[in-house]
Amino acid sequence: MSKIDYLFDQQHIWHPYTSMKHPFPVTGVQSAQECELILENGQRLIDGTSSWWSCVHGYGNEHIISTMKQQLETLPHVMFGGITHEPAVSLAKQLVEMTCEPLTKVFFADSGSIAVEVSLKMAIQYWQGRGKPNKQQIATIKHGYHGDTFAAMSVCDPDNGMHTMFDAILPKQVFTPSPTSSFDDNTNVTSDLAKLRSSFEEHHQSLAAMILEPIHQAAGGMYFYHPDYLAGVRKLCDEFEILLIIDEIATGFGRTGKLFAYEHANVTPDLLCVGKALTGGYISLSATMCTDEVAAGISDSPAGVFMHGPTFMANPLACSAANASLELINSNEWQDQVASIETQLKEELAEAKQFSAVKDVRVLGATGVIEINRSLSAAILQPHFLELGVWIRVFGSVIYIMPPYIISKSQLTKLTTAMKQVAKMLSEENITSTQHFLSHG
């Protein structure tokens, strides 16, 4: 007998990006172990998403759970205004240690979107402290995703994002076409950077910062661009006095095969956003890091302080989860795990190229993507994936997986087999039934 009241769920609870009038079908999950979601009916699904890219060590991890239990019993929460605690200090130490040298200051927040908001506010306040109060706009590239709050939305992809819906209220930012290079072909980097240069030439006096996802543009379409582009962005930002904000919320902590994706390009940002995998996906937490220079500029601004302070800032329970997760990351097992996932994904996904509906197959680190030649509906494809025993959620035109790093070879094969099977099915659909696969938003 079902314990979940599905009818109540349907009538009263919003799920991400859904309508209350036409609710999206939902799957009831009872528990989760390692790389499997266990449903109410006992069915086990291999998780290809790591719960939106966060649960990198898998579910039920002993080390994270015991660390959190201990914290829960001593100090689950205390305000951070005028108070500090050991989990926050340890975590900040770990982050300063793990990230590049210039990043020394840490601001803890509760979600990725807020880490992005904080980074944008920091950049604008910095320039106020450096006597350039007109620098208030943000540059970015198309196909980006940085969160769903207002300022974060304003730097998401202007065509697939929410710009038309909220046009009047969204700050107007400066967009450049997204890089047309791929991860291992830098042919177009020079022309791509020329476009950014001309944008900077026109707008630099009003630009406080440039924000982008390093190497891997995730929610905007799972694109991988060449490290030379990121290196070029860093140079142009320096030349035009624009701060560089790197959003590693999706890519940080090993996903692309480097601890941080900016390492592929040997660059260092002025500000860095981390979230998602920060706690190993056990609880929400994010951080914005910045350099001494950015922090000094903010102190020299008329306000003299950084104006942000969430109620649950540096929540001790969340910090304890992150401490435990980062200890696991620091054991460096992820390096072999991600490398072998990458090899296997390349081997097993390649054959999808033969299906007529497949536009592209690409792999970077522990992310595998089959891009289809049209928009896909998660609602329609979900039952097919459930039947195949996997949890895979399509968006836009991509079937992708970002599994936990601890996934076994046979579990990964089950995921890639399901991806190929659905890609094949989409290729065999005739023109009329193809209509059913169109996304309805």
Ligand SMILES: *Cc1c(COP(=O)(O)O)cnc(C)c1O
């Ligand atoms: C998910 C994501 C965010 C937003 O994080 P939330 O925790 O959902 O607010 C921001 N930037 C990137 C790159 C992301 O992938």
